Amino acid sequence: xxxxxxxxxxxxxxxxxxxxxxxxxxxxxxxxxxxxxxxxxxxxxxxxxxxxxxxxxxxxxxxxxxxxxxxxxxxxxxxxxxxxxxxxxxxxxxxxxxxxxxxxxxxxxxxxxxxxxxxxxxxxxxxxxxxxxxxxxxxxxxxxxxxxxxxxxxxxxxxxxxxxxxxxxxxxxxxxxxxxxxxxxxxxxxxxxxxxxxxxxxxxxxxxxxxxxxxxxxxxxxxxxxxxxxxxxxxxxxxxxxxxxxxxxxxxxxxxxxxxxxxxxxxxxxxxxxxxxxxxxxxxxxxxxxxxxxxxxxxxxxxxxxxxxxxxxxxxxxxxxxxxxxxxxxxxxxxxxxxxxxxxxxxxxxxxxxxxxxxxxxxxxxxxxxxxxxxxxxxxxxxxxxxxxxxxxxxxxxxxxxxxxxxxxxxxxxxxxxxxxxxxxxxxxxxxxxxxxxxxxxxx
Amino acid sequence: xxxxxxxxxxxxxxxxxxxxxxxxxxxxxxxxxxxxxxxxxxxxxxxxxxxxxxxxxxxxxxxxxxxxxxxxxxxxxxxxxxxxxxxxxxxxxxxxxxxxxxxxxxxxxxxxxxxxxxxxxxxxxxxxxxxxxxxxxxxxxxxxxxxxxxxxxxxxxxxxxxxxxxxxxxxxxxxxxxxxxxxxxxxxxxxxxxxxxxxxxxxxxxxxxxxxxxxxxxxxxxxxxxxxxxxxxxxxxxxxxxxxxxxxxxxxxxxxxxxxxxxxxxxxxxxxxxxxxxxxxxxxxxxxxxxxxxxxxxxxxxxxxxxxxxxxxxxxxxxxxxxxxxxxxxxxxxxxxxxxxxxxxxxxxxxxxxxxxxxxxxxxxxxxxxxxxxxxxxxxxxxxxxxxxxxxxxxxxxxxxxxxxxxxxxxxxxxxxxxxxxxxxxxxxxxxxxxxxxxxxxxx
Numbered sequence: 001x002x003x004x005x006x007x008x009x010x011x012x013x014x015x016x017x018x019x020x021x022x023x024x025x026x027x028x029x030x031x032x033x034x035x036x037x038x039x040x041x042x043x044x045x046x047x048x049x050x051x052x053x054x055x056x057x058x059x060x061x062x063x064x065x066x067x068x069x070x071x072x073x074x075x076x077x078x079x080x081x082x083x084x085x086x087x088x089x090x091x092x093x094x095x096x097x098x099x100x101x102x103x104x105x106x107x108x109x110x111x112x113x114x115x116x117x118x119x120x121x122x123x124x125x126x127x128x129x130x131x132x133x134x135x136x137x138x139x140x141x142x143x144x145x146x147x148x149x150x151x152x153x154x155x156x157x158x159x160x161x162x163x164x165x166x167x168x169x170x171x172x173x174x175x176x177x178x179x180x181x182x183x184x185x186x187x188x189x190x191x192x193x194x195x196x197x198x199x200x201x202x203x204x205x206x207x208x209x210x211x212x213x214x215x216x217x218x219x220x221x222x223x224x225x226x227x228x229x230x231x232x233x234x235x236x237x238x239x240x241x242x243x244x245x246x247x248x249x250x251x252x253x254x255x256x257x258x259x260x261x262x263x264x265x266x267x268x269x270x271x272x273x274x275x276x277x278x279x280x281x282x283x284x285x286x287x288x289x290x291x292x293x294x295x296x297x298x299x300x301x302x303x304x305x306x307x308x309x310x311x312x313x314x315x316x317x318x319x320x321x322x323x324x325x326x327x328x329x330x331x332x333x334x335x336x337x338x339x340x341x342x343x344x345x346x347x348x349x350x351x352x353x354x355x356x357x358x359x360x361x362x363x364x365x366x367x368x369x370x371x372x373x374x375x376x377x378x379x380x381x382x383x384x385x386x387x388x389x390x391x392x393x394x395x396x397x398x399x400x401x402x403x404x405x406x407x408x409x410x411x412x413x414x415x416x417x418x419x420x421x422x423x424x425x426x427x428x429x430x431x432x433x434x435x436x437x438x439x440x441x442x443x444x
Numbered sequence: 445x446x447x448x449x450x451x452x453x454x455x456x457x458x459x460x461x462x463x464x465x466x467x468x469x470x471x472x473x474x475x476x477x478x479x480x481x482x483x484x485x486x487x488x489x490x491x492x493x494x495x496x497x498x499x500x501x502x503x504x505x506x507x508x509x510x511x512x513x514x515x516x517x518x519x520x521x522x523x524x525x526x527x528x529x530x531x532x533x534x535x536x537x538x539x540x541x542x543x544x545x546x547x548x549x550x551x552x553x554x555x556x557x558x559x560x561x562x563x564x565x566x567x568x569x570x571x572x573x574x575x576x577x578x579x580x581x582x583x584x585x586x587x588x589x590x591x592x593x594x595x596x597x598x599x600x601x602x603x604x605x606x607x608x609x610x611x612x613x614x615x616x617x618x619x620x621x622x623x624x625x626x627x628x629x630x631x632x633x634x635x636x637x638x639x640x641x642x643x644x645x646x647x648x649x650x651x652x653x654x655x656x657x658x659x660x661x662x663x664x665x666x667x668x669x670x671x672x673x674x675x676x677x678x679x680x681x682x683x684x685x686x687x688x689x690x691x692x693x694x695x696x697x698x699x700x701x702x703x704x705x706x707x708x709x710x711x712x713x714x715x716x717x718x719x720x721x722x723x724x725x726x727x728x729x730x731x732x733x734x735x736x737x738x739x740x741x742x743x744x745x746x747x748x749x750x751x752x753x754x755x756x757x758x759x760x761x762x763x764x765x766x767x768x769x770x771x772x773x774x775x776x777x778x779x780x781x782x783x784x785x786x787x788x789x790x791x792x793x794x795x796x797x798x799x800x801x802x803x804x805x806x807x808x809x810x811x812x813x814x815x816x817x818x819x820x821x822x823x824x825x826x827x828x829x830x831x832x833x834x835x836x837x838x839x840x841x842x843x844x845x846x847x848x849x850x851x852x853x854x855x856x857x858x859x860x861x862x863x864x865x866x867x868x869x870x871x872x873x874x875x876x877x878x879x880x881x882x883x884x885x886x887x888x
Contacts, residue, residue, distance in 0.1 A: 081751025098567055101544060101552075108545075115748045116802035118774035120715050123542055146747060148788040149780060149798065156781065181787045202751075262763050263707065263740060271564050282752035289756025296707060296756060296763065298742045303590060304559045306864055307525025307646075308726035312733025312740060314860030319706050319740065319763075330562035336593060337600065343625045344592040348874050354593065357872060358560035363888055364867030372863065416758030419816065420750055423808030428801060430792050444807055 002328070002382030003232075003391050005245035007252060009366050010321075013375035014255050022251040022406075023241055029405035030239040030247070033398075038405050040412025045199030046397055049207060050230035050390075057194060058222065061209055064172055064192060065216030069106045072170070073131035076124055076154055077214045078113035079138035080146045081282060082202025083174075086393075087111075087214035089279035090206065093272050093389060094220050106219045107134070113150030121150055125157060133158060136213050138174040140196045142182025145424070164189075174209050201412055203283045204397055207390065221386045228390025235391075236398055246395050250403035252377055253321075257295050257407075261321040265313065266299040267376075268325040269362050272384070274301055276325075283396060287404045287411040294407065303361050310365075314372040322369060322376040326362060328383040330355050446772070446826030447676075447835050449689035451696060453810050454765075457819035458699050466695040466850075467685055473849035474683040474691070477842075482849050484856025489643030490841055493651060494674035494834075501638060502666065505653055508616055508636060509660030513550045516614070517575035520568055520598055521658045522557035523582035524590045525726060526646025527618075530837075531555075531658035533723035534650060537716050537833060538664050550663045551578070557594030565594055569601060577602060580657050582618040584640045586626025589868070608633075618653050645856055647727045648841055651834065665830045672834025679835075680842055690839050694847035696821055697765075701739050701851075705765040709757065710743040711820075712769040713806050716828070718745055720769075727840060731848045731855040738851065747805050754809075758816040765819045770806060772826040774799050 007014070032038030033047065045052075068075055077087060088111055091099055100108045108131075112124045135158065137151045158167040173186040174194045186193045194209035205211065207229055216222045232246075241247040253264060264284070266277045277299035288294035300309050302324075313320060336357075338350035349357060366376045381388050404411025426436035451458070476482030477491065489496075512519055521531060532555055535543055544552045552575075556568045579602065581595045602611040617630040618638045630637045638653035649655065651673055660666045676690075685691040697708060708728070710721045721743035732738035744753050746768075757764060780801075782794035793801060810820045825832050848855025870880035 080748065084748075085752065096563075096567055098554075098571070101571055102567060110542075114751075115713075115715055115745065116798055116805050117714050117716075118778045118798035118802070119540075119776060121778055121798065122774070122776035123540055123546060127542070127545055142787070143789050145790075145793075145801070146751075148790055149793070149801070152780065152783060152788060152790060153778060181789065185785075185787045262761055263742075269559075270561050271559055272561075278752070282749075285753045285756040285760070289753070289758075289760025291759065292762060294756055294760040296742070296761060297753070298707075298740070301559065303864075304524065304528075305725075307558075307590075307861065308529065308722070309729045309733070309741070310864065311858045311860040312729040312738055314733075314863050315735065316729070316733025316738040316860075317706055317740060318736060330566070332563060332566035334562045334565055334597060336596065339596060341629075343586070343629045344596060345587050345625065346589075346592050346596060349589075349593070349872065352872070354560055354562035354565065357589070357593070357868075358562070360871040361560050361864065361868045364869075364871055364884070365864040367884055367887055368863030368867050372860065414755045416755040416760075416816065417751065419758050419812030420747075420754065420805065420809040423812050424801075424805045425808075427804040427808055428793065428796070440808070440811055443811055 002388055003395055004380050005249050006378040006380065007248065008378070009370055010252065010375040010377060012370065013259075014252065018255055019241065019251065022255060025254070025406045026241045026247050026251055026402065027239050029250070029402040032405050033401050039410035043199055043201045043204070043412035045197050046204040046207070048233065049200065050226055050233045050394065053208070053226065057209060058212065058226070061194060061212050061216055061222065065213060068134045068217045069219065071132060072107040072134040074128055074133045075107040075109045075136060075214065075217050076128065076133065077109060077111050077136050077138070078147045078150045078154065079210070080114040080144060082205050083138035083147065083210055084111055084114045085275070085279040085282050086206025086211040089275035090211060090215050090220065090225070090389065091218040092275045094384070094386060095218055097271055097274060099218065107217065109214065109218055112154065113137070113147030116146060116149070121153060125153070128157065134170045134172065136172045136174065136217070137182065138196070138210055139182055140176050141180045142175060142185065145421075172213060174213060203286050206279070206393060224386035225390040228387035229394040231387070232391040232394035232398070236395065246399045247402055249377065249379070250399045250406060253295060253403055254406045256321045256375065261319060262296060263320045264295045264297050265320050265322045266297065266325065267302050267322050268327070269302050269358055270327050271301050271304070273325055273327070274299070280396060283400050286414050286417070287400050288407055288409055290409050290416060293409055302365060303358070306365065313369055313374055318373050320374050322374055324362065324366065324376050324378045326378060326380045328381060331384065446832055447839055448824050449693050450822040450824065451692060452822070453814055454696065454819040454821060456814065457703075458696065462699055463685065463695065466699060469698070469850045470685045470691050470695055470846065471683050473694070473846040476849050477845050483854035487643055487645045487648070487856035489641050490648040490651070492677065493644065494670055494677045494838065497652070497670065501653060502656065502670070505638060505656050505660055505666065509657060512578045512661045513663065515576060516551040516578040518572055518577045519551040519553050519580060519658065519661050520572065520577065521553060521555050521580050521582070522591045522594045522598065523654070524558040524588060526649050527582035527591065527654055528555055528558045529719070529723040529726050530650025530655040533719035534655060534659050534664065534669070534833065535662040536719045538828070538830060539662055541715055541718060543662065551661065553658065553662055556598065557581070557591035560590060560593070565597060569597070572601065578614045578616065580616045580618065580661070581626065582640070582654055583626055584620050585624045586619060586629065616657060618657060647730050650723070650837060668830035669834040672831035673838040675831070676835040676838035676842070680839065690843045691846055693821065693823070694843045694850060697739060697847055698850045700765045700819065705763060706740060707764045708739045708741050709764050709766045710741065710769065711746050711766050712771070713746050713802055714771050715745050715748070717769055717771070718743070724840060727844050730858050730861070731844050732851055732853055734853050734860060737853055746809060747802070750809065757813055757818055762817050765821070766813060767821045767823060768806065768810065770822060770824045771828055775828065
């Protein structure tokens with residue numbers, strides 16, 4: 001397959017017998033995952049999702065997306081965490097970080113309900129002004145504070161501007177199959193609904209309706225995305241880590257963590273990857289950051305940040321390893337032209353494409369960072385397209401699950417996320433949290 | 445002043461005598477800085493810049509910005525590292541991360557020459573199509589690969605579309621006062637030029653013409669920005685760290701690093717701060733990440749990333765401390781309205797503003813993270829405006845210099861950035877790098 005992991009540049013950092021020592025742990029994790037005997041096994045729906053997904057629902061998603069593309073100037077996607085990062089990452093990767101400025105056809109897409117910023121929500125409202133607006137609200141329960149507030153505000157805005165009946169045609173709800181306040185509201189108002197599966201956690205949900213509706217609305221081919229994931233599902237079943245790049249990635253990061261590399265720095269050489277790194281941070285940070293364990297996931301875009309964090313990676317505290325992401329050919333190539341004056345001294349590059357130069361920048365960087373003591377794993381993606389991205393998403397999801405089991409955590413829960421919520425509810429006077437409030441206020 | 449640092453939430457992590465123990469180190473660093481006796485003292489121009497800057501040049505910058513605002517649909521800012529991050533961060537902070545979509549008057553602003561991505565540069569070219577375009581190229585030497593390539597491409601585009609003479613009126617160059625290929629080209633072609641000061645490094649240069657021209661072109665008040673910095677210059681001269689928040693910040697991060705907190709996580713509660721964190725990462729990462737030392741700077745936006753990295757911060761590996769950034773009142777407030785059905789269960793928030801709720805989220809988070817073992821420094825900015833931002837920029841710059849001296853590094857050099865460049869030049873066959881090439885190619 002056209003997604004592959006190279007460990008060539010960590011040879012000096014991991015000895016051959018270290019790989020062999022990881023195989024029993026990989027095999028055990030593989031078993032836990034495939035036999036459903038590990039912690040969190042209620043949340044393994046993603047593992048066979050590319051085979052199991054509801055074809056009828058995906059057809060409805062495509063129809064809804066086509067309707068949105070035909071009738072809306074703006075789509076506001078309301079969600080937080082896994083109900084936000086995946087869709088945005090895929091759209092920016094496949095289309096562009098400048099999607100809204102560059103798009104030819106299809107709606108502008110804005111994301112709301114992913115913070116408590118009044119200004120951010122006000123800006124989205126301002127951008128809706130005078131335009132035909134659709135909403136896609138994504139929340140399993142309907143009661144998560146951030147998206148629930150944004151939906152209350154945006155729904156009121158839409159009903160005020162186009163009336164309740166027309167608003168009902170423009171609101172698309174992705175929520176629980178049968179329970180929850182958002183499902184009840186959708187049924188009452190007649191909103192079209194899509195299902196957040198019970199057995200797939202938020203951070204594993206990008207290939208479910210959670211991600212698929214906004215992605216399809218941006219004009220991406222969700223069938224190809226799912227087909228790529230199905231291909232990965234088939235290809236990545238081999239427990240032998242020397243034959244399975246996904247498990248090799250899981251093993252490498254566990255080895256490096258155990259050597260004191262506490263931070264994994266994802267370094268992509270294309271700006272379109274930036275939000276994919278954010279998606280990856282949630283996937284890995286939330287899956288592994290528990291019980292006092294886990295690699296801290298961070299990210300950079302090179303060569304941009306070689307002129308920023310590059311100094312630290314080259315010569316700072318030795319606590320990092322890098323995972324470089326290389327993408328296949330540019331969609332629109334640029335070749336450096338010769339210049340009669342050569343005032344900028346660039347004529348030695350004349351006739352070379354930017355992509356060739358970028359590749360040399362990567363090679364130069366990997367070697368320089370190795371010399372500085374920072375090892376680099378290299379993940380190559382041959383083409384920027386739906387199919388390879390679907391493969392890659394599944395690759396990261398499966399590697400994360402196996403890596404988490406090797407680390408000795410439940411890769412599918414997130415108990416720590418409740419901490420701030422409970423405190424916030426108590427401080428806001430939410431009924432049921434009275435006991436906690438006084439004790440907290442004393443500490444402020 | 446309306447920018448202040450609170451150490452209330454690290455009481456359990458730093459004992460009183462630890463602060464006292466830092467005072468002699470702070471005093472020594474303060475002396476090194478103000479007496480010019482520390483390493484890198486050729487690059488202290490920023491220290492008195494708010495008093496020293498050339499008023500005539502700032503007047504020319506305002507005139508050029510007014511001309512750009514009057515005559516251009518698009519301004520492309522070409523630069524990398526310190527010639528990129530500061531301007532973009534200030535514009536997104538003062539205006540919006542969605543500046544291009546929301547702006548009323550003034551040009552769209554795009555940043556180019558900060559990567560080697562063919563697609564990113566192609567997209568900027570596509571966005572220029574059919575529009576009146578101005579360029580601001582920012583490079584001290586004119587030979588830095590990334591901006592030099594972008595400028596070669598964009599200048600050719602501009603000359604092709606409007607002719608060489610008109611292009612010369614639309615190109616603004618920020619470069620060395622007298623030397624270098626870019627200065628020579630500008631003089632030959634008659635481009636208006638602004639000066640990159642000799643004694644201010646890239647990451648300290650946002651308040652020089654490097655940052656000021658794009659910032660002014662976005663409609664921001666650069667006089668107020670400089671006035672805020674001047675206020676900070678006066679206010680932050682006190683060596684007693686109990687009376688100087690800037691030095692307290694420098695001391696706190698050194699204490700926490702020495703306790704094994706190797707990562708500083710900047711956590712802002714407003715999305716408009718996101719690029720300021722990137723600017724801060726360069727400032728601190730490049731100043732301190734050397735000789736195997738330094739805090740690794742990372743960033744999140746909360747509450748967004750409480751649904752992502754929040755789990756890690758709450759309960760993962762104990763290697764972080766947080767620096768929370770709180771911003772004053774929203775520019776456009778939103779109040780939660782009551783809802784007859786209360787299907788989303790949010791009526792307990794009715795009548796509250798989003799900013800109030802956001803503040804409770806912050807308080808709840810700080811206490812939860814403290815319970816989880818992660819201390820938080822709190823930096824408060826009373827108002828989102830030029831003056832306070834100017835103060836804050838100077839605050840961070842001075843704290844960084846003092847922090848670097850306390851760490852025992854030269855906060856003003858960046859020898860590690862050369863590593864990848866030399867390798868890249870060798871691999872690209874640049875004249876003068878032949879010796880290196882064969883050895884590198886063998887390792888690939």
